[in-house]
Amino acid sequence: MSAAAFAASPEPPLLLREDREGVAILTLNRGAARNALSLALMEALLAALEGIGADPGVRAVVLRGAGPAFCAGHDLREMRANPGREAVEAIFARCTRTLIAIIRLPQPVIAQVHGIATAAGCQLVATCDLAVASEEARFATPGVEIGLFCSTPMVALSRAVPRKVALEMLLLGEPIGAAEALRIGLVNRVVPSDALEAATLALARAIAEKPRRVVALGKAAFARQVELGLEEAYAEMGRVMAENMMMAEAAEGIDAFLQKRAPRWPG
Numbered sequence: 001m002s003a004a005a006f007a008a009s010p011e012p013p014l015l016l017r018e019d020r021e022g023v024a025i026l027t028l029n030r031g032a033a034r035n036a037l038s039l040a041l042m043e044a045l046l047a048a049l050e051g052i053g054a055d056p057g058v059r060a061v062v063l064r065g066a067g068p069a070f071c072a073g074h075d076l077r078e079m080r081a082n083p084g085r086e087a088v089e090a091i092f093a094r095c096t097r098t099l100i101a102i103i104r105l106p107q108p109v110i111a112q113v114h115g116i117a118t119a120a121g122c123q124l125v126a127t128c129d130l131a132v133a134s135e136e137a138r139f140a141t142p143g144v145e146i147g148l149f150c151s152t153p154m155v156a157l158s159r160a161v162p163r164k165v166a167l168e169m170l171l172l173g174e175p176i177g178a179a180e181a182l183r184i185g186l187v188n189r190v191v192p193s194d195a196l197e198a199a200t201l202a203l204a205r206a207i208a209e210k211p212r213r214v215v216a217l218g219k220a221a222f223a224r225q226v227e228l229g230l231e232e233a234y235a236e237m238g239r240v241m242a243e244n245m246m247m248a249e250a251a252e253g254i255d256a257f258l259q260k261r262a263p264r265w266p267g
Contacts, residue, residue: 015044016066022059022208023201024052024107031067036075037120042094049101056267059208059215061105062200063128064112070137073119073153092152095120099127099156103223106216108207112200113137114193118175122186123153126160129219131187132200133178139186142173159226161186211249211265 016027026048028035035041052058065071074095079088102109111117111128118140125131125139141157143150150157150170158166161184169176178190191199207215221240225233244250248266256263 013044014038014041015048017048019058020201021205022057023062023204024055024058024060025062025064025201028063028065028071031065031069033075034069034072034116035065035067035121036072036078037095037124038075038078039091039094041075042091042098046094046098046101049098049105052107053101053105056212058107059210059212060204061107061109062112062204063102063109063124064197064200065114067115069115069121070111070113070117071121071124072116073121073123095123095152099123102127102129104220106212106219108215108219110200110204110207111187112196113139113178113187114196116140116175119143119150119153123150123156126153126156126186130203132189132191132196132203133181133187134193134196135178135190136193137178137181137187137190138175139169139178139181140173140175141169142175144171145173157186211253211263212267213247214244214249217244217247 012029014029016025016029018025018027026045028041028045030036030038030041049061052061074091079091082088108129111125111131113125113131113133114137116138117125118138119142122139122141141150141153143153150173154166154170157169160166161169165184176184178187181187182190189199189203217240221237225237228236252265253263
């Protein structure tokens, strides 16, 4: 290859997408940087999520990382290169928009975690609806070690694990292993590294077999009710159940149950 041809070689995409049987697989593709969340990578992820949300053919999403890690958090080099408050606030605002997009996405998002998931990477795992980790995966919110408390990761972490567990992780910054992450509820399943992809896809495909509109309704309702008081949550979910009962999916599902047959979901 000539020097000119080498210079003209395109940069690899920051985010990869592959669709398999109703499952969209998104791969953070900054492996050499441990998939640190640069502004450009977050913009690419946000755009992909917005496209997936409008895609009726996608019923579940898997989020994973290329290279040796899932995600090492924010790109600290980028932050130090643009240290002004306005620039730094823009980075955190973009991260917030991206994570909220995961929560508001109609399709469930499953994190496929290997290697490390630290700081904003741990935040990403805590934000996803479900998570499958390899036995070698490690999780941490280590910002306190470098004088930058993991305040935004704290939002997702404190909603995913018990309060005192979250505070211990935040105050000490020490990593926890996959078994401990499973025990505290940060991940749903832990599997050998050579079974990680298959286990994650199996979970995604099981979700993809469910009626899409009902899953979307349920995911959105779950996010709303956890922020409400007990009585308000029951009142709101009663309205959601009534809305759900008016759907063709509910009529088909109940009839199939009563007739002892497999449901034939609309669409």
